[in-house]
Structure formats: C-alpha cells, structure tokens
Amino acid sequence: MSSSVIRTIPCNSDRFVPVQRTRSCALMCAYVHEQWRIKAFEALQSQRNAIILLQGIYIYYLLCIAAVNLTYTPDLEITTTKSRDCPLECICLSRKQVLCNTGGLEDIPAQQLPDSVEELSLTKNNFPVIKGDAFAGLRVLRKLTLDGNNISSIRPFAFRGLNRLRELSIQHTPLPYIEKFSFAALQNVSVLLLANNKIRYVEGYSFAGTSNVNVILLSNNPLLTIRSHAFAGLTNVNNLIFPSGIRTIEQDAFDGLQHVGQLKLSYMDLFGLQAYTFRGLSHVHSIYIQESDLGVVQRNAFTGLLHVGRLNVLNNKIDLIERLYLRHENYIEVLRFHGNHVLEAPRHAKDVVLKVDTVSAIDNHFPCDCQAHNILESDFVRGNSVEFQRRNYCISPFEYNGKPMNVVDFDLVARCHDNVIQDNLGSGVVGMSRFSALLLIVFLFSTNFFR
Numbered sequence: 001m002s003s004s005v006i007r008t009i010p011c012n013s014d015r016f017v018p019v020q021r022t023r024s025c026a027l028m029c030a031y032v033h034e035q036w037r038i039k040a041f042e043a044l045q046s047q048r049n050a051i052i053l054l055q056g057i058y059i060y061y062l063l064c065i066a067a068v069n070l071t072y073t074p075d076l077e078i079t080t081t082k083s084r085d086c087p088l089e090c091i092c093l094s095r096k097q098v099l100c101n102t103g104g105l106e107d108i109p110a111q112q113l114p115d116s117v118e119e120l121s122l123t124k125n126n127f128p129v130i131k132g133d134a135f136a137g138l139r140v141l142r143k144l145t146l147d148g149n150n151i152s153s154i155r156p157f158a159f160r161g162l163n164r165l166r167e168l169s170i171q172h173t174p175l176p177y178i179e180k181f182s183f184a185a186l187q188n189v190s191v192l193l194l195a196n197n198k199i200r201y202v203e204g205y206s207f208a209g210t211s212n213v214n215v216i217l218l219s220n221n222p223l224l225t226i227r228s229h230a231f232a233g234l235t236n237v238n239n240l241i242f243p244s245g246i247r248t249i250e251q252d253a254f255d256g257l258q259h260v261g262q263l264k265l266s267y268m269d270l271f272g273l274q275a276y277t278f279r280g281l282s283h284v285h286s287i288y289i290q291e292s293d294l295g296v297v298q299r300n301a302f303t304g305l306l307h308v309g310r311l312n313v314l315n316n317k318i319d320l321i322e323r324l325y326l327r328h329e330n331y332i333e334v335l336r337f338h339g340n341h342v343l344e345a346p347r348h349a350k351d352v353v354l355k356v357d358t359v360s361a362i363d364n365h366f367p368c369d370c371q372a373h374n375i376l377e378s379d380f381v382r383g384n385s386v387e388f389q390r391r392n393y394c395i396s397p398f399e400y401n402g403k404p405m406n407v408v409d410f411d412l413v414a415r416c417h418d419n420v421i422q423d424n425l426g427s428g429v430v431g432m433s434r435f436s437a438l439l440l441i442v443f444l445f446s447t448n449f450f451r
Contacts, residue, residue: 087112100125108134117141124148130158143167150174156181169193178206184233186210193217195243201225208233215239224248232256232280245269255280268292279304290314299323308332311356315339323351330356337361337380341395349377361388368394368408370416 086092089103096118100109105125113120115137123145132155135141141162151173159165168189175197183192183206192213199221207216210233219241225248231240236259244267251274254263263284272295278287286309299322302311311332318340326332335356345367346352351374361380366372375381381388389406400408 086114110135110138113138115139119143121145122149126150128152130154132157133160134158136161138162140164145169146173147171148173152176154179154182157184158182160185163187166190167193171196174198176200178202180205181208182206183210184208186213188212190214191217194221196220199223201227202230203227204229205232207231211235213237215241217241219243226250226253228252229255235259237261240264242266247271249274249277251276252279254278258282260284262286262288264288264290266290266292268294270295272296272298273301274298275300276303277301282306284308286310286312288312288314290316293317294319296320296322297324300325302326302330305330305332310334310336312336313338313340316341318342320344321346321352325353326356327353328355332356334358335360337364339363341365342367343395345371345374346378347374349374352378352380354379354382362391363393365393365395365402366405367396368400368405368410368413369397370414372405372408372410372413373415376410 086098087100087103087105087109089105090098090100090109090113092098092114095114095116098113098117098120100120100122102124105122105127107127108122108130117138118140120138120141120143124147126149128150130146130151130153134155135144135158139161142164144159144162144165144167147169148171151170152175154170154175156179159168165186166189168186168191171193177200178194180203185208186192187210189210189212192215195217196219199218200223202223204227207230213234213236216237216239221243223243223246226242226246228250230253232255234257237257238261240257240260240262241264246265246268247270249265249268249270254277257263257280260281260283263281263286265288270293275298278301282305284307290312291314294316296319301324303325305311306329308331311326311334314336315338321342321344323346326335333356335354335358338360339362342364359379359382366375376385376388386406390404392405394400394403394405394408
C-alpha cells in the first residue's frame with residue numbers, strides 16, 4: 001500500500017482494520033460533501049418538505065460510515081489481520097512490526113505472533129526467564145528489543161534459529177550473570193546491547209558459535225569477573241567494550257576469541273594481570289588496557305596472545321612488572337606504552353623483551369633510583385636512551401617525582417644490590433634476593449671456618 005497507516009481501530013470483535021488516507025477516500029468525502037450542500041440548498045430554495053433534507057443526511061451518513069470502516073487503496077483492496085496473530089497485550093502495527101510494551105506479559109508469546117514479524121518490541125513486561133528456543137518460528141526477525149523486563153535468567157540457546165537477527169537489545173534488567181551458551185549460535189548481528197544490567201560475571205562459552213558481530217556493549221554493569229573461556233567460540237567482532245570496575249580476569253579469559261576489531265578494558269581494579277590472561281586471543285586490530293590499576297603484571301601475562309596490530313597500555317598504575325615478554329611468535333606490530341606509573345621496575349633488564357615492530361614508550365613515570373638501570377637497559381628504550389629519558393619521568397625518589405628522567409645523572413646512581421649479585425653469579429640465576437645472597441655468604445664462610 002502506497003500511503004502510510006495513520007491509526008488502528010477495531011471494525012468488529014474479531015479483526016483490526018487499518019484506516020488510511022488515500023486519494024479515493026478523499027475524493028469520496030469531497031463528493032459526499034458537495035451532494036449534501038446541493039440537497040440542502042434545493043430544500044431551502046423550494047421550501048419543500050424536509051424529507052429531501054433528511055434523505056441527504058441519510059445518504060451522507062451511510063457514505064461516511066463506509067469511508068471510516070473500509071480501507072481504500074488505489075485498487076480498492078481491504079486488508080485485515082486476524083486476532084490470533086496479535087495477542088491482546090500487543091499492538092500489531094503491521095504483520096512485520098509488533099509492539100508488546102507494558103502489557104504485563106509473564107511469558108514470551110512467540111507462538112501467537114505472525115511468523116512474518118521483523119521488528120518485535122517486548123519491553124517492561126514481567127517474564128523472568130528467556131527459555132531456550134524462545135523465539136522459534138520467528139525466522140525473519142531482524143530487530144528484537146527486550147529492555148526493562150524482569151529478566152533474571154537467559155537459558156542456553158535462547159535465540160537459536162534467528163538467523164536474520166541484526167539488532168538485539170537487553171538493557172535495564174536485573175540480569176545477574178550471563179549463562180553458558182546464552183548467546184550461542186548468533187550470526188551476523190550488528191548490535192548486541194547488554195548495558196545497564198546487573199551482570200556480575202560471564203560464564204565460559206556464553207557466546208560459543210556466535211560470529212560476525214559489530215558491537216557487543218557491556219558498559220554500566222557491575223561486572224567483577226571475566227571467567228576462563230568466557231568468549232570462547234566468538235569470532236569476527238568489531239568492538240567488544242567492557243564496563244569499568246573489573247576486579248579479576250581469570251586465566252584464558254579470552255581463549256578462543258578471534259578476529260576482533262577493538263578490545264577495550266578500562267577503569268579496572270585488578271590485584272594483578274595474571275599469567276596467561278590473553279592466551280588464545282588472536283587476530284586483534286587494537287587492544288586497549290587503560291586508566292586502570294593493574295597491580296602486578298605477572299610473568300606470562302601476554303603469553304599466547306597472537307597477531308595483534310596495536311597493543312595499547314595507557315595511563316595505568318602498575319605496582320610491579322615481573323616480566324614483560326612479547327616475542328616474535330606473538331606477531332605484535334606496535335606496542336604503545338604511554339602515561340603509565342610504574343612503582344617498581346623489573347628485577348632485571350632482561351625481564352623486558354619486546355620483539356615487536358614498533359615500541360613507543362613515552363610520558364611514563366619510572367623509579368629513578370637504582371632500579372632505573374633495569375629500565376634504561378631494557379627493550380623499552382630501543383637504543384636511544386637520551387630521547388627516552390627526555391620523554392619519560394621519575395616517580396621516585398620523592399625529590400625527583402614528576403621531573404624528567406634526564407635531570408638525574410644515572411652514572412652516579414649505583415645498581416641495586418640484587419642485580420649486582422645476579423650479574424656476578426651469571427645471567428642464568430634470576431631474582432636472587434638479599435636474604436638468599438646472605439645465606440650463601442654465610443654458608444661459604446662457615447665451610448672455610450671449619451676446614
């Protein structure tokens with residue numbers, strides 16, 4: 001039909017009739033009005049019986065009733081939708097667009113909806129669970145909105161069979177976590193909005209078999225933990241954006257997540273970046289780890305991370321870098337290590353190995369005591385110590401805090417005692433503590449004493 005639907009009114013008890021403004025209807029109303037004017041004028045001019053006037057009124061009434069209750073199209077077709085295709089709690093704007101908002105639904109009426117529906121809005125209802133295959137039969141559904149519902153659980157394969165779905169929004173609900181396989185087997189979804197819920201953690205394999213997603217938005221959730229394998233089987237995601245406040249990222253949290261445009265982790269409060277946090281994550285254009293308290297960057301935190309265009313570590317507080325290895329087999333093109341406050345440097349310069357194409361380390365704050373030698377001799381510098389010292393700053397000692405590193409004459413700064421012991425014993429011995437060194441000296445002394 002060429003003209004737009006103005007409103008929907010009931011014609012009788014078992015059908016809905018769309019009323020449209022069409023050219024035919026407009027012409028009919030104009031004709032009826034003209035006939036009425038002529039009849040009334042003739043009745044008044046001839047002063048005849050009022051029957052003529054009543055006849056005109058009657059004709060006008062009948063034609064107007066016809067104009068209101070019928071839908072006129074250029075080819076004079078009548079369109080109706082049977083009530084069994086439209087639940088009482090819903091408004092069917094057409095067979096493709098259905099609104100079931102604030103209707104108090106306690107279950108999803110998928111079996112009562114037209115199988116031709118493409119846009120379905122089910123907001124502010126009372127159903128607590130989205131069951132498996134909840135939308136079976138709605139195979140041409142393209143946009144599904146489930147905001148503002150009382151959802152506490154999404155069961156495995158809840159959206160299976162929606163192969164044409166492009167937009168899915170589940171926001172402003174009490175959903176406490178994402179179960180295994182909840183969003184499994186979704187294909188070609190442009191937008192998956194999961195913001196403003198109560199999601200505290202994501203279980204493993206929640207998105208298994210899902211691919212070709214433009215955006216997954218998890219912002220404004222109290223997400224504290226990303227569990228192991230949470231995104232296993234999720235491929236081809238342009239943007240994966242997490243909320244602030246994450247406290248724990250388990251080992252292998254991103255294992256099986258492949259072909260990602262942007263992975264953004266910001267405003268985290270971690271005890272540490274655990275070993276193998278990023279193992280199994282591959283083919284990522286950009287990773288952003290920023291504005292967070294990373295705690296201790298543990299050994300092997302980035303082991304198993306493969307094929308990354310840009311690894312951005314920006315404006316974080318780092319208590320200690322135990323070891324930072326990015327080897328050739330990681331295939332990382334660019335490391336941007338900018339604006340970080342590193343409270344304690346690696347124990348040895350060899351604990352930082354950056355075999356990447358480009359390293360940019362600027363605007364960071366490092367210790368400028370004996371630990372500075374470990375930084376200045378590491379792969380952070382890439383051979384240009386003068387430029388590195390000019391563009392980075394001291395975090396300690398206190399009198400140098402905030403000053404460029406180049407104001408310190410590091411030739412006058414002794415090496416840390418641990419490093420001296422380590423160098424004397426050979427590079428194969430790593431992390432010798434003062435206590436261990438003291439025990440060794442006592443042992444050697446006592447041996448010579450009793451000879």
